[in-house]
Amino acid sequence: MRVLVVEDYEPIREAVAQALREDGFAVDTAIDGKNGLWMARSSEHDAIVLDIMLPEIDGFELLSSLRSDDINVPILLLTARDGIDDRIRGLNGGADDYLVKPFAVAELVARVHALIRRSYGDADSKIVIGEIAIDTAARNVQRDGKAIELTAREFALLELLARKRGKVVSRTEIWNSLYDFSSESTSNVVDVYIGYLRKKLDRGAVDSFIKTRRGQGYIIEGSSE
């Protein structure tokens, strides 16, 4: 999952980005509204964390520009203003959630997860496909009731495929979700992580949980139970 953080105040920007990365997100950061708008338009993100008081273009204006471009990515507004008018303006302008500074980082991460889950149409944080149960809130995976240890990036890859279950997800799409602008990895790394996941999830099963569609990408078949 890939998140864009647009915040001019460096300590907050770094802390939020680090917290999201440690939770398995690929995170792009922008220090002003102009850069933020450019990054949001040039790459697909699963969510945007957007400060309101920004240099160049403020958060409200950026939000309005994205919505008028039909970019419907979930947006979480961050602001130091807690006035009702500001909240109403933000939510009416197309924001999906609102968080007032100072906030708990864990709460921000949880809200980003919730926004992404809702954008994929999942009401529950638990996804059960066959013998595999994925809890995106608790960040754990079980097979037949037994816990499987995954790294943050492996979990993020599994969550992406599980959310898009029944659909083929291309390598480029996976790479875009796992790595931010600054990453220099190649798409080959996707195959490597798919290999790690299969080894941990399949545990000697005949059919792999993650199927390969040659020349197209990867897919988890089935629907959530």
Next chain:
Amino acid sequence: MNPSLHSRLATTIGFMMLMLFAISGVVLALLLENALWSEFDAALRNRLFSLTQLVEQDAEGVSFEWDEASPALPTMFVEGETITAWKDTQVLSVFPPDATTLDRIDTAEAGKDIRFDDRPQLRTARFSFAPRLDEEDGALPSDADVITLAVGQSTSVIDMTIVRLRWTIVAVGLLGAISSIAIAWFVVGHGLRPLADVTKQVSRLRPDSLDQRIAMDDSLPRELHPLLETLNALLDRLEQAFEHERSFSADVAHELRTPLAGLRAKTELAIAKPRTADEHQQTLTQCHRMILQTSAIVESLLATATSSGETMVSGVNPESVLLKLAEDMVAETTKRQLNFKFRIPQFFELKCDPRTVEIILRNLMENAVAYADCESEIDVIAEQSPVVTTIRIANAATGFPAEDISQVFDRFWRRDTSRSETGNHSGLGLSLCKRLVESMNGTIEATCQHDVFTVNLRLPNAQLTNDKQSSANMQMLKRSDCSGTADRWDTDG
């Protein structure tokens, strides 16, 4: 408890009416009594004259007709009347016969004015005269005798009438006074009702409803309009002050929340999982920077909050202050390769609070150092007229947005809204300067032309405590603005 205006006015009016009734009653009583006595005396006089016609003298002597008539005859007898006639000291007649003799004094000459005297319960009238002569009844005396006739009339009826009259006047007076107090109470209450309505309106005002004003409709007496206009003007000022404080608090909360959010995010992240020593070191460094920024905001806020305190006026040499401040900033100016260029006349002194002047100049110079283009000069120019001292601080500011010039004295305004670019600047410095300069009856304005940002500071040479003198100073400042005697600095130069 103080008496209400209502009771005070009603009591005053009631007391005045009581006094008016009392004086009027006394005057009326005196006039009426006098009139009664005049009527009584006139009747007595007429009676006396009519009695003189009943006295006759013939050869045998003086005869009185009432002695010959029966006392029962109503024409001769008036109830309560006593008649006495005497000649010299000899009583000639008393009527009724059993009546007490009236005083035999004053054998005055005939034709003298009637003399009135009072005896207990009797008012008497005396008259000396020569009785009528009976020519048919024999020889006449050679000289007519002078007879004194006195008639007394009981005053009991008139005394009772006067007592009744007095009591009537007292009763009417008291009734009138009481009625007056009641009427005054009602009238005053009616007159004060608009004031009570206004009081109700004012009492309904709350800090959260300061946008309301006291209604001034046509039903209110015009005497109240100046008071209500003053009250509404006061409410305007109160609302502005409340709004100012509310907005100030909101701005403060907003500005403090951002570094606090950074601190919270950084520390939460640091303790969320085990970190290396380097990571902790980096977190602490960033936290320290945020604490410094927060401290700068708090310091500026404190300076703003205390700027309206007592001031100490003494001679200040701005040159020494400016040079000292430039020394304090040498680290930053060296780092940014800035150079101060001073043009300050000699014998230059201001009469003002040195602390305030230092705060103003420090903020202006820090602002110039923070935002001047690197490798540029900061010009500090001072001029002095007999009344006003002008200090201009100008720095190169390439790319300064001209549309922002009107906001530079707003609280928390920063040239670059990205806080990371402005170090520990709180955005309160220029706002604080404006407030302090205004407290000194001076003016401050900012201009930006040809990429040169200039702050013009004008201070009266002497800080006066008297309002009149301060006002005079302001007038002089305004005149100097209008006439252009305070030259604008050529930003190109």
